Amino acid sequence: xxxxxxxxxxxxxxxxxxxxxxxxxxxxxxxxxxxxxxxxxxxxxxxxxxxxxxxxxxxxxxxxxxxxxxxxxxxxxxxxxxxxxxxxxxxxxxxxxxxxxxxxxxxxxxxxxxxxxxxxxxxxxxxxxxxxxxxxxxxxxxxxxxxxxxxxxxxxxxxxxxxxxxxxxxxxxxxxxxxxxxxxx
Numbered sequence: 001x002x003x004x005x006x007x008x009x010x011x012x013x014x015x016x017x018x019x020x021x022x023x024x025x026x027x028x029x030x031x032x033x034x035x036x037x038x039x040x041x042x043x044x045x046x047x048x049x050x051x052x053x054x055x056x057x058x059x060x061x062x063x064x065x066x067x068x069x070x071x072x073x074x075x076x077x078x079x080x081x082x083x084x085x086x087x088x089x090x091x092x093x094x095x096x097x098x099x100x101x102x103x104x105x106x107x108x109x110x111x112x113x114x115x116x117x118x119x120x121x122x123x124x125x126x127x128x129x130x131x132x133x134x135x136x137x138x139x140x141x142x143x144x145x146x147x148x149x150x151x152x153x154x155x156x157x158x159x160x161x162x163x164x165x166x167x168x169x170x171x172x173x174x175x176x177x178x179x180x181x182x183x184x185x
Contacts, residue, residue, distance in 0.1 A: 009060035010048065010091040019090060021101035021113065030087030035063040036074040037084035037137065037171040048088075052096045052178035059095060061088075077137060081171065085135025086112065089167040092176045093131060094118070097165070105130055110158015115165070129180075130155060130164040137171050144170040148177045155181045 011018075012034050016027035038046065038061070045062045066074070074080040090113070093099045099115040102122055111130030120127055132151045136143050148168045155164035164181040 009062070010050075010088065010095055012061065012063055012087050012091055015087060015090055015101075018094060018118070019101040021103045022090075027087075030083055030090070031063075032066070032070060033074055033080050033083035034087040035084075036066045036071060036080050037088075037135065037169075038063050039066050039071075040137065041172045042174070046174060048092075048174045048176055050092050050096050050176045050178065052092070052176075053180050054096055057096060059092070081135040081137050082133075084171065085133050085167075085169045088135070088169045088176060089131070089133040089178070090115075092169075092178060093165065093167065096178065099129065099131075099165075101131075102128060105160075108158065109160040109162075110155040111160070111164055114162075125162060128162055130158065130160055130162050132164065132166045133169075134167070135169040135171060136173075139170065140173055141170070141175060144168050144173060144175055144177050148179060152179060152181050 012031045016022040016024045047058050048061050050057045090101050100118050101113045102116050103114045105111045111132040113131040114128040115131045116128045132155050134151050151166035167178045169176050
């Protein structure tokens with residue numbers, strides 16, 4: 001895999017301006033949660049490794065250091081990690097795959113979001129991918145890879161015929177794994 005540095009980096013702020021399936025409030029929530037997750041282990045700016053179908057890249061990420069009030073509002077580690085992973089994974093698929101969130105996925109589809117190429121006119125979801133997102137607060141690359149395998153299987157079991165992408169953020173490890181899911185094992 002070729003390694004490269006993304007000049008643009010991952011932009012966690014104002015995701016709603018680039019992802020038509022997000023509101024300003026929801027995008028702000030994801031950005032805030034991602035900042036709390038990253039601040040648990042690191043200081044801004046950081047470099048995250050993104051492994052996906054287009055290769056391996058190191059992307060710069062800047063985040064706002066959360067104050068005590070923000071950390072208190074996000075004191076539930078599970079909820080914070082999930083919401084933070086949404087923000088980081090959506091920013092990563094935007095930069096690395098050229099895809100943006102267009103809609104939240106329904107329950108039992110095996111995914112969290114529908115994503116499509118930026119500026120796609122959507123009459124239906126036929127041009128979309130299902131995007132499953134997960135995050136892990138601690139643990140190394142083996143923990144991220146194990147979670148990615150679980151998420152791949154989840155998308156395969158989903159009640160949808162749309163192609164899928166599974167993604168996992170390792171906040172401590174500073175890694176994002178993104179994999180397109182094929183029908184076979």
